[in-house]
Amino acid sequence: MKRKLKSKRRKDKHIKNPKNLGFTAFEHPFNKIDKDVLKKAFLSTGQESSKKFPAILQSLLGHFRTWYPPFIISTIATYGLQVGVGDEGVSSQGFIENMQQHHVEMLQALALTLPHAEWGSEPAPPKVIQQVIDQAGELAEAFMYRRFVAMDEERDEQQRVVLALQERLRAHTQMVRNWGYFSAVVRISKEMYGALDQDLSSHFGFSATDMIEVSKALLTSFERRANQRWTVLRDIFRASTTEQLVRDFYAKYPDVEGDPSEFLAGIPKDVTTQMVKYRLLAHADIALVKLGIADADELAELTGRTSEVVGQILGKLSLRPGDLCAEQIDSFFLANPIWISPGMKIAGEFFFPTPQIIFSHIHPIMNALAEAAGVKTKLERRRATFLEAKVKEVVERALPGISLTTNAKWEVDGKIFETDLLGQIDRVAFIVEAKSAALTPQGLRGAPDRVKRHVRDLVVSPAQQSFRLEQIILQAKAGDPSSFGIVSSLGLVLGDIDIVIRVSVTLDDFSTICSAENELKAAGWVPQDLRLAPTLGLADFEVVADILDEPAYFLHYLAERERVQKSIDIFGDELDYLGFYLQTGFNIFSLEEAGVALAITEMSQAIDHYYCSIDAGVEVRKPSPKIHSQLARIIQEIRRRNARSWTSMSLDMLSMGSAEEQDLLFSELEILRENVRKNYIDPKHLCSLVVSPPAHRAACVIFYVYPEVLSNQRQDIVSQLAGDAFAEQNRTRCIIVGRKIEEWHRPYQFIGIAMPQKASP
Structure with missing residues (x-):
């Protein structure tokens, strides 16, 4: 849209946020089915699975009694879990489609329920191997589907939500194996x-x-x-x-x-x-x-x-054949003894x-x-000190120059609080809580009280702590004297803080349920007025810092990560979130506006491929954010110059829109450059582009293009451009990027932040 300016008579263009988000989204086919019909189908499947489960189980045990179990397990593990490695890196799929580690773990546990005397002794033929493969998958599915019956029988709405949360954790426990590369x-x-x-x-x-x-x-x-x-x-x-x-x-x-x-x-x-x-x-x-x-x-x-x-x-x-004969087989899906004892001792050999x-x-x-060994308490202390030290190391590597304080103590109303890690870099206050409590077997099985306790200890308590400090910082900025005293005692420079980023880091992988903020609040496990901080496992936190090795990207990811988990229902673990960010920059306003639910469980593939290939000794290109090269150069140059407020400017510019809108923006800038070159003598010439992100973004961004001969007038022109932007939009700041047509090879000629003028009293 073109418009006239009020005094300088120049014109600008406005670019609104795009619909194309840079990745393929498709509607789940179940959305087109009537909910009552779908519910009835799932319930029927669950009831049928309850009937099939014992028969499948007995058939598998029958195979182990007829044929040699280690041969069956070895064959399936070899063809199902081993992947090829070539010049392009590690393959993502074994020779047996959909065969996962948890299937093999289950088969091994089933074999150990039988004494050695009941085992078959001959190698199973290929036909039997295929039957076992099919039945292992059917058994896992039957276990999952039959729990729909329990969810249907629950009439209390809140308890339904609790059961749904348990299912999230159970599915993660049952299927996901690696907490790190x-x-x-x-x-x-x-x-x-x-x-x-x-x-x-x-x-x-x-x-x-x-x-x-x-x-x-x-x-x-x-x-x-x-x-x-x-x-x-x-x-x-x-x-x-x-x-x-x-x-x-x-x-x-x-x-x-x-x-x-x-x-x-x-x-x-x-x-x-x-x-x-x-x-x-x-x-x-x-x-x-x-x-x-x-x-x-x-x-x-x-x-x-x-x-x-x-x-x-x-x-x-190791366990011996028959050691699991007294165990409840149902428990193997969520707390398999194989996890603690993954070997088998057979006739004096370890398998x-x-x-x-x-x-x-x-x-x-x-x-x-x-x-x-009687040193569990010592281990718990070690987990805590190790986690805090490691998180500090990761943050300092990801944010060079950050000023960090560990175990920062502060007092409110006579009560002492402690923040595990507190830092400030440029205009960002960075708050980290490190929680080392371990997931218990009961929690992994989805026991409601234990899961709730884990949520409280690993999600709610650290979030409350960091949220409390964030509120004090905001109150201090608003002029509250007691809050100002607390902030000053912590060494923070209040006038230099625009953004507060909060994050919690754990040792165990709790990511799938931690990100389910809406469900946690619906279950009554999280206070409605609490903004949860993103909770990452240590290994994933390291990966995020390594992949997003430009500090601005790292900060932007964590800042937007908190917002995204509140604004949209997403199912995936942390590295799926990271893969999603690499594709979209979390600029997904059209999805947020539509109120859809997303499953992003395959979006970590590029990240998985990169790290698994490195572990296999093959060097492949590191995944990187899908960002226009000119925007990336601007972000890098801002930090290289250590420009004042580089964090605020970088985060605002990264929030302009998707990669596709960035392409549009810089294409328009090329057109604008040519227009300025030809028409700059005309006082009405078009000289700027205004990027207007969604309303929840704090800043708009103005790109101002000018020739050398108008350099002396640029300050006046920029002031008016910013003033007009504030008059039209409810923004707290405006980023202005100046580019001179004669030095177009430079990322920018000047860059700065404009703030709206305060009204006179």
Whole structure:
């Protein structure tokens, strides 16, 4: 829209926020189904699942009684959980579609309910393996769907919400395994639990570091053997003729006995070379169990530990067949004993078909060891001190130059409060609460009282603490003398604070339920007037800081992360939020306005690919925010110059709109530049673009384009542009970016903030 200015007679254009958000959103097909019909269908599915569950379970146990369970588990783990690694990085999918770690954990637990004498002894044929794969998926789905019956039976609306929250946590517990990427998990575990080395060594004969190093070597050895197997098979299967294929297999594949000529003579004439490959692969799979057999001597050599120490560690991490015979199988879905003891001791050998389980569940494993050694209290103290120190390290690395205070104490009405981490960088006050309490088995199972306690301890209490301090800062800015005294005592420069960013960091992954702010308030677990801070696990907090390695992006993410979880219902974990931010910058006003609910559970794929590839030794490009290159240059230059109020200006500019609107903006600027070049002598020439973000944004942004000959007049022109913007829009500030047409290669010629003039008394 064009309009005339009141005195200088120049014109500007207004750019409103876009509808295109830079990612693909589609309507869930269930939205088109009548709710009563949908509810009836889910209830029917739940009732049917309750009937099917016992039959599926007995069928699986029947397979284990007929065939050798370790072979079944090894085969499914090998083809379902191992992924390929190439020049492009790590693949996101195993050879068996939709086979996840929790399925294999369940199969292993089921096998351990049977004594060794009841196990079958022969390798299962491919047909049976496929049946087990199908039934493992059906069993997990049946467990999930049959809980719809319990939700339907509950008539109290608030209790329904409570049940829905429990389902969020249960689904996360049942399906999600990794609280961090492998290298980060190992590093964090060694740094944190190394403090217990002497205590555990005195009690068990091995230290926490011993256990972590042996477990890492166990996984490394497993992967090396698996890779060697695939390398040999690929070489063998390059054969172009059946005869060469068979002879290479007998010559090159380990432990193959027999006469290849005899095998060749028995092949029917109508059998193709490809069919023979499948048969030889099935034969090779018989040796898969050996991949999971731990070699104590090898592990001792790899880790520099004694074979005795290695044996003690493997024994502590293992269960024997029949050890779970008295357990309730329903509990395996949400508190599987395999999480604490991921190995199996079979006839004197230790079998670890999925050694990565150790690191997926290192926290409960270490908690169990500490409790057995009588040092649980020491572990709790260590978790707290470690978390606070680590969070400080991450913040200082993400925000160079920030002034930080740890354990900042302040007093209100005679009561002492303490903020774990308090800092200020430019015009941003940064408040962090670090909570190290661990999720309990009862909480993981979704026990209402325990889940509520976790929400209170890990979400509500730290949010109340940071919210309380934020309010004091705002009251001090409004002129309250007592609040001003508190803020001054904390070393904050009140006049330099425009924005307060709050965040809570935990050790355990609680992200799925933490972000469900509307549901938590509907359940009565969170006060209605409390603004929850975003709650991130430590490993995810590190990832956010690493991916958003430009300080402005890091600050913008956390500032907008709090707002987004209030304005729209989103289901996803923290790295899904991060992936969502990379695509949208959280500039999703059209979705917020529509009041939709979003499932963003696949949006972390690029981030997963990056870190998993690094762990596999393949370097790929780091994901980055989808931001126009010219805007990125402006943001970088503002910070490089350490311009006053660079944080406020950067965050406001990052909130202008989606990547698509940024493209439009800078395309319009190119047109405007040419227009100014041709028409600047005309006092009515078009000279500016005004970006008007949604009303909830604090600032508008004006791009002013001028030639060198008008440089002396720019201050007057800019003042009028800002004045007109404030007259038309209810904004608390206006960012003004000046660009000279003769020096267009520069990100900007000048940049600043204008504030509305206060009315005279």
